[in-house]
Amino acid sequence: MKYLIIGGTGRTGRHAVAQLGELGHDVVVGTRRPRDEHSVAVDLANPLDAGLLDGFDGVIVSVEPPTDDTGADAVMNGGVERLAELAAAQQIPVVLLSQIYITRAAEHPELAGIIRARGAGEQALRNSGAPYTIVRPGWLTNSAATGVRLEQGDRGEGNVSRETVAQAAVAALLEPESRGRTFEIYDGPLADWSTAFTGLAAD
Template identity: 30%
Template sequence: MNAVAPPAEILVVGATGSVGRLVVEEALNSGYRVRALVRDRARAEKILPVQASLIVGDVTQLETLPAAVDGVAGIIFTHGGGAGEARDVDYGAVRNTLFALGGRPARVALMTAIGVTRPIDAARLEAETRGWKRRSERLLRASGLPYTIVRPGWFDYNEANQHQLVFLQGDRRRTGTPRDGVVARRQIAQVLVASLSSAAADRKTLELVAEQGAAQTDLDPLFASLASDPSDALDAVRDQDNLPLAGEPASFREDLQRITQPSSR
C-alpha cells in the first residue's frame, strides 16, 4: 500500500491541535472520510468540522485505540505532549497506535520536528523530548508500514510572501531557533495530507521549510526529489548516526523487537 487516495477513510491523531485541526480540514477538502481521535468529545465538537467522525480515545492507553484504527487506510499523526509527556505522548501515541493496528496495513504520515536528531546529553537521554520524537520515527520505520515523516520548521514564523516549500534531508539545521527554518501550519497540514496519496512520498523523511515565493500546487516533484530511507535502517537516509541503539532505553528496544515480530503483537 504505497498510496491512499480519496475517498478512503483516514485517522487523524492530534486532531484538535493547532496543526491537527488544519489536517482534518485539508483531508476533508481533499475528499477523504476523516476519523478524528479525541479525548474530549464536547470540546472537539466545538473545534472540528461536523463532517469529521469523532472517536474518543487516549493515545497513552493502548486498549482505547483498536476501534479508532479499525478499517482505516491511512493515519496522520500531529500530536504533541506538554512538559514531561514526551515518553507517554510524543512517543507513546505512535507506539500504541502501531500496536493497535496489529499488523494491519495503513499508510502513515508522522509529524515530528526539525532538529530532532540533534545530539542529546547522556544524562538527559530519557527525558529529552526530541529523543522520544526520534524514537517514534525509528519505531515507524521498523514497522514495515508505508510512511512519510515530516519534520517541520518553526510554525507560522514565515513572512506573508514566504510560502515556497523546500524539502530538506539530513537534519543539519540545529540551532533550536527559527533560523533553522519556518513554515506555515496550513502548509504543514497540506504536505501531510498530500503525502498519503503520493507514491513518490513513500518511505521518505524530510525537513519542511518555506522560502520567499509562491506555494507550489503540485508536491509530487518535491517528494520525488528525495532519497528514500533504507529499508533496513532505523534512521533517515542522510541522518547522522549519533544515537546508538545499544544506548537506547530498554523499553524502546523491547518495543522495537515487538514491532518487528508480528506474531508477538
C-alpha cells in the first residue's frame, strides 16, 4: 500500500513515516520543501494539485500550524478542506491529527485562534464525504511510547508521546473500524487498536 504523510518531516509525522515503512508500506512525505524522490511538494496554505492523491491508499495530516490566527486558518481550515475535497472525490481515507480543547477554546485564550482553525478543519473533513478519522492528542511530549488511553467528548487533560500519536494515526489509517470517529488520546494502557476503535462512538 502507498500512503502520503503531510508533515512527515515534523516531530510527530516522522514517527508515522518510520512506522509505516517498518510495516512494509510505500511512504511518501508531503512537505513544502521536497528533498528527494520519496517526497512531494505540499503546502496546505495554498491551492493543491488536483492529482495530489492519485495512486495513494490513504493520507495522514500531521501539520504544526502557524502561530498567527490568519496563517493557522489558512492551513488547518482552508488547507484541510481542500485536501478533504480531493480525498472525497476518490474515497481515500484521511487521518487528521488535531488537538484537545477544540470545544473549550476559552480555556486557552492564547491558543484560541489556532483551536478555532483546527475545529473548522475537523468539521470540513467530516462534511466532505471522505472516509476519515480525527485524532486529538493531549499535550505532546518527546518521551518514548508506553501505551495510550482513548477518550471522547473533549473533557480530558494530560500528556501523550509523539511516538504514541503516530502509532494512533497509523493504526487509524490501517483499521477500517476507526472511520467516522473523533477521539482524544493520552498516555495510558491499551491492548489492541482494533478493539479500541470498535468501542468508540461514531460522530
